[in-house]
Amino acid sequence: MVLPPLVEPVDALAPDERVRAARQLRLFEIGDVGQRRLAAARVAVIGAGGLGSPVLLYLASAGVGTLGIVDDDVVDATNLQRQIAFGTTDVGRPKAAVAAERVRELSPHTTVVEIREHLDAANAAHLLTGYDIVVDGSDTFETRYAVADACAALGVPLVWGSVLRFDAQATVFWSRPPTGTTAPETNAAGTTTRPGTTPVAPVNLRDVFPDPPAPEDAPSCADAGVLGALCGQLGGILSAEVVKLVCGVGRTLLGRMLVIDALTATTSEVPLVPSRAQAGKSIPRPLADASRPDAVRRVSVDELSDLSDPAIIDVREPDEFAAGSIPGARSVPLAHLTTDAPLLPLDRPVVVFCQTGPRARIAARTLLAEHPDADIRILDGGYDAWMRVHRRVRA
Known part of the structure; x- marks a missing residue:
């Protein structure tokens, strides 16, 4: 389902930006207006690591106007297998600073905000206020739930992904998605240029995963490993979701979970929809009952x-x-x-x-x-x- 564009476009693109983004401007679905919407967008990326690296690089390349980089870590040699924003000479340097340099090299007109703070439940809403979209590329459940709760409170769409070993998941959570329908847009010839939209139900992280998993259910990358190329694959998907949300094109992952198995090169999806009993009440169906400790x-x-x-x-x-x-x-x-x-x-x-x-x-x-x-x-x-x-x- 096509959602309305998330931001209003800037008045005009700089001449050199039009040259840099020429191949994207050729896409009918994006075009000049969509590129100007991207230039107006403010996107916060949580973590500059395995997922954050490709997301930041692709969003900078896409011409996003403002990128906030939230990361208080430094580059480690073990990061280099998958965190493509960094090189061997960056080991020991702040990830946010190095990632900001890469973004500026790719997109001189992008404003970069370096946030070298540890994000938690106490400061998440403050750090994320003012952004149009948040992308969560963090690697701890404390941070994931703090980000999700803050986005739910702010009503900001959360582009969410997780990756471990050969498995990845992606979706869009949004506590206050567009509620009204809009008529299709047509040109002078009567051709539909943008289809109408229909109401969608809000879905938040806690509706799908009410509580963080037990430690034994969630080994870290350090314990279980991760395929570096899968981080890039998922980062590209998350970046595309941001572009679609900003420009109001395509079908986003809102309301469905994409599941990737890189080992078998297969994908599937699970619908995240209101239950039959709650249909019409805009209350998302939980995928687990938090009141039951033995639910799974x-x-x-x-x-x-x-x-x-x-x-x-x-x-x-x-x-x-x-x-x-x-x-x-x-x-x-x-x-x-x-x-x-x-x-x-x-x-x-x-x-x-x-x-x-x-x-x-x-x-x-x-x-x-x-x-x-x-x-x-x-x-x-x-x-x-x-x-x-x-x-x-x-x-």
Whole structure:
């Protein structure tokens, strides 16, 4: 669904900026007006690391007028595998300062605001006030929830992404998206130049993930590793979301979660929509019940065989399922989970799994939101864990 443009355009672009942005100006959907909207936009990027680096570079290249860089860390040698704004000579320097230099090199007309402060719940709203969009590229749950809560309070769209190992997720959270419909715009010939918009429901981080996960469910990149190229892939997606929101073009990720598995080169998405009971009330459907500490239960590979007649659901893509799965598992890809949920045997334990765990967690929360009394569990470690155990048994 196309949303109205987020900002009003500046009056004119500098002549050298028109040359620099020439290839983007050729895009009919953006054009002169869209480029002038980008020049007027103020975007805060939280973190200049694995996600923040490509986001900052692409938004600078796109011609965003003001970029706020929120990062109090310094460059470490271990960052260089994925944080493409930095080089070996930058080790030990403040990330915000180095990233600001790169932005100015790419886009001389972009105003850069360096914020070398640790963002937390106490100062998040203050630091983010005045920005049109916030992009969260942070790597701690303390910061993520502080940013999300501040954006929800300010009514600012939050372009959100996360990446770990070979898995990534992206969406747009917005507590106060446009509520009214607008008529399509037409030119003198009667051709539609911009389609009309329809109301969308607000969705915030806590509607999807009410509370931070337990530490054992959320290993850091230092512990679990991360594919550097995936950071660039996701950073490009997040940057494109910003451009679409600013210019009012295309279909954004508001209301849906994009899930990427780089190891199998597959993507899927999960709708984040109001529940049937709340339809028309603009209240987003939570994907987990925070009042239930056992809302998403886990079962190990060894414990799986002890369950009485469980329904085992493989939420990976069909090609992954065809390449190998747990005996007796049923293939229900994550993108089809909502439509196929009524067909699942929810009168007995349901164990969902993916390759390592991220897609299974989303699936389990989605099922619990619609069936809070069902016995929904996640296979700990996913198919990778099952294969390790059964290779050991065969050996």
